[in-house]
Amino acid sequence: MGFDPAFxxxxxxxxxxxxxxxxxxxxxxxFGAATIGFLFEMARRIGGIAGMASGFAIDFIRSxxxxxxxxxxxxxxxxxGIRLGxxxxxxxxxxxxxxxxxxxxxxxxxxxxxxxxxEAARALSLSRRDTVIYVIAPQMMRNIAAPLGNYFVSILxxxxxxxxxxxxxxxxxxxxxxxxxYRYAEPLVVAGLIFLALALLISYGVKRLERRxxxxxxx
Amino acid sequence: xLAQSDPIVGIQxxxxxxxxxxxxxxxxxxxxxxxRVVVCGPSGSGKSTLIRCINGLESYQEGVLxxxxxTLGHKARExxxxxxxxxxxxxxxxxxxxxxxxxxxxxxxxxxxxxxRSEAEDIAMAHLEKVRIxxxxxxxxxxxxxxxxxxxxxxxxxxxxxxxxxxDEPTSALDPEMIKEVLDVMVALAxxxxxxxxxxxxxxxxxxxxxxxxxxxxGSILDRAPARDFFSASGHPRSRLFLETILRH
Amino acid sequence: MSLFDIWLGIxxxxxxxxxxxxxxxxxxxxxxxxxxxxxxxxxxxxxLLVTAVIEFWRSSAVIILLFxxxxxxxxxxxxxxxxxxxxxxxxxxxxxxxxQAVRAGLQALPSGQKEAGAALGLSRPAILFxxxxxxxxxxxxxxxxxxxxxxxxxxxxxxxxxxxxMTFRAKEIAQVEYNPxxxxxxxxxxxxxxxxxxxxxxxxxxxxxxxxxxxxxxx
Numbered sequence: 001m002g003f004d005p006a007f008x009x010x011x012x013x014x015x016x017x018x019x020x021x022x023x024x025x026x027x028x029x030x031f032g033a034a035t036i037g038f039l040f041e042m043a044r045r046i047g048g049i050a051g052m053a054s055g056f057a058i059d060f061i062r063s064x065x066x067x068x069x070x071x072x073x074x075x076x077x078x079x080x081g082i083r084l085g086x087x088x089x090x091x092x093x094x095x096x097x098x099x100x101x102x103x104x105x106x107x108x109x110x111x112x113x114x115x116x117x118x119e120a121a122r123a124l125s126l127s128r129r130d131t132v133i134y135v136i137a138p139q140m141m142r143n144i145a146a147p148l149g150n151y152f153v154s155i156l157x158x159x160x161x162x163x164x165x166x167x168x169x170x171x172x173x174x175x176x177x178x179x180x181x182y183r184y185a186e187p188l189v190v191a192g193l194i195f196l197a198l199a200l201l202i203s204y205g206v207k208r209l210e211r212r213x214x215x216x217x218x219x
Numbered sequence: 220x221l222a223q224s225d226p227i228v229g230i231q232x233x234x235x236x237x238x239x240x241x242x243x244x245x246x247x248x249x250x251x252x253x254x255r256v257v258v259c260g261p262s263g264s265g266k267s268t269l270i271r272c273i274n275g276l277e278s279y280q281e282g283v284l285x286x287x288x289x290t291l292g293h294k295a296r297e298x299x300x301x302x303x304x305x306x307x308x309x310x311x312x313x314x315x316x317x318x319x320x321x322x323x324x325x326x327x328x329x330x331x332x333x334x335x336r337s338e339a340e341d342i343a344m345a346h347l348e349k350v351r352i353x354x355x356x357x358x359x360x361x362x363x364x365x366x367x368x369x370x371x372x373x374x375x376x377x378x379x380x381x382x383x384x385x386x387d388e389p390t391s392a393l394d395p396e397m398i399k400e401v402l403d404v405m406v407a408l409a410x411x412x413x414x415x416x417x418x419x420x421x422x423x424x425x426x427x428x429x430x431x432x433x434x435x436x437x438g439s440i441l442d443r444a445p446a447r448d449f450f451s452a453s454g455h456p457r458s459r460l461f462l463e464t465i466l467r468h
Numbered sequence: 469m470s471l472f473d474i475w476l477g478i479x480x481x482x483x484x485x486x487x488x489x490x491x492x493x494x495x496x497x498x499x500x501x502x503x504x505x506x507x508x509x510x511x512x513x514x515x516l517l518v519t520a521v522i523e524f525w526r527s528s529a530v531i532i533l534l535f536x537x538x539x540x541x542x543x544x545x546x547x548x549x550x551x552x553x554x555x556x557x558x559x560x561x562x563x564x565x566x567x568q569a570v571r572a573g574l575q576a577l578p579s580g581q582k583e584a585g586a587a588l589g590l591s592r593p594a595i596l597f598x599x600x601x602x603x604x605x606x607x608x609x610x611x612x613x614x615x616x617x618x619x620x621x622x623x624x625x626x627x628x629x630x631x632x633x634m635t636f637r638a639k640e641i642a643q644v645e646y647n648p649x650x651x652x653x654x655x656x657x658x659x660x661x662x663x664x665x666x667x668x669x670x671x672x673x674x675x676x677x678x679x680x681x682x683x684x685x686x687x
Contacts, residue, residue: 075648184539
């Protein structure tokens with residue numbers, strides 16, 4: 001039976017129709033991961049018990065596979081009577097898993113700001129609050145823009161994991177076609193190529209952004 | 220208000236440790252209003268730490284440091300108010316890279332002095348004229364040479380109208396051809412009567428503008444002399460040796 | 469089933485997890501070194517081809533790659549065992565990431581190193597193997613450690629193509645025993661006790677390399 005290019009082509013519209021789901025899941029998860037990751041990093045910086053707990057949580061998350069986190073939430077939440085849609089669970093899982101990585105992005109983004117910057121702000125008598133808002137935060141944002149973009153691509157590439165939880169994303173659609181037609185190769189190859197194209201496209205955008213930030217790199 | 224004759228900075232018995240390291244050892248120093256003091260000494264002698272104590276960037280463990288009539292480190296609010304009377308210029312410029320030259324100069328005017336944007340910009344432009352770089356107001360620090368950046372840093376520090384300017388090796392990070400443009404600005408500032416404490420190895424500058432030269436080594440002040448005496452043969456042997464070392468270059 | 473039994477049941481799969489990781493490294497390490505060096509050395513069309521191969525393995529979604537090669541290769545008349553497909557896909561994906569560390573490590577060396585080698589009359593291969601690679605390998609060893617962790621974590625996927633790793637065992641237990649909290653917590657912990665020591669070793673390595681006066685000399 002060989003690979004049928006015509007059949008592959010006929011799969012494209014069905015699979016592509018789920019691209020919105022994929023992008024939405026990736027965007028919401030990325031936002032969730034950034035929010036949780038930022039809180040983790042702030043807790044870690046405060047130190048004490050909260051800092052140690054947060055540091056351990058980050059290490060724990062980074063030492064465990066995303067797939068297991070998805071299973072964990074998918075099966076454990078109902079055990080406690082919390083019933084959520086599989087897409088919500090999937091987004092929660094991706095957010096939690098990638099928060100461990102984004103915490104490190106925030107850490108690096110803050111650590112990369114030279115010590116002289118907050119010092120100069122103090123020498124100008126700026127308050128702590130103003131120092132964070134006008135001096136630290138804008139420089140941190142510039143430092144994290146590119147890594148954040150790269151993690152968005154990583155999260156995008158992790159969204160097909162949600163097919164395991166029966167979320168109808170692009171991989172889910174491909175499996176739908178496969179189980180209807182008993183042909184696996186064509187829909188899977190198409191889904192793979194679409195993901196590859198998306199990942200390359202966004203990576204290229206991130207690289208351009210990075211270059212622009214470096215060119216405006218004003219130090 | 221202080222009488223004109225009261226010193227701006229009065230330091231007595233100042234001691235500071237970093238862990239076990241005794242970085243400032245029984246420092247006594249008085250800086251009168253309008254005085255221009257140059258602090259020199261080998262690296263690690265504590266000179267940078269000393270001037271960073273004067274504007275509260277570093278704390279100290281023993282002794283008294285009075286700035287503009289306030290003893291630093293007792294009451295937070297008064298300490299902050301006194302430190303507002305200082306302007307500081309760093310060795311590595313420390314301009315804010317994400318703000319334009321004008322943005323660097325107006326930030327504290329707007330957030331600390333409560334000026335409106337246009338008031339702040341007028342004040343900033345006046346100081347940028349003074350350091351002869353008004354045409355770069357809309358540029359970012361990364362687009363400027365080191366000498367230009369340091370002149371902007373001086374303008375930025377002047378904007379809050381400080382009563383004393385602190386310079387921490389302002390020319391050490393500069394290429395030789397840029398040192399003069401920065402020193403010229405500093406000399407002009409001295410001529411205008413600004414009180415200055417300057418950590419520097421630029422002995423030409425010291426000779427030209429300093430009233431007093433302080434020589435530090437190992438956290439202590441070893442020699443204090445009016446500039447003309449310091450450079451004559453009568454100085455402390457250790458500072459003679461230091462002078463010979465750096466003047467040979 | 470007690471918590472201990474669950475834990476033991478999951479650990480029955482640790483052999484498979486370890487075997488897939490080791491088998492995967494057989495693909496990852498040669499790929500990373502070969503293609504990383506090739507990307508560093510080549511120019512023009514050759515470099516484009518090398519980059520295309522790297523990007524295919526690195527930028528594709530690994531879960532889709534696994535399914536594509538598991539389901540689609542037989543259609544092209546290539547039959548590989550689930551073991552080989554898993555090791556190849558996970559290994560080359562990890563190798564794709566690691567190849568970028570190899571290239572970056574080589575590019576980060578001061579050009580004076582190459583010039584000094586040439587001045588001593590060394591051939592280009594001799595310069596590469598005696599001067600450039602030894603230095604670059606030290607610099608990128610922490611990244612390699614991270615790649616190993618990513619590979620271990622990615623092996624959770626092989627449960628989806630019938631290999632009985634730890635994740636597979638956990639799901640088996642879940643079918644006879646409704647205790648998702650214990651089962652999936654145990655599974656997370658199982659990965660944690662494997663990956664966390666590796667992460668700590670990587671951190672130690674990184675600190676040693678960064679330490680001034682280390683033998684690697686200020687890389």
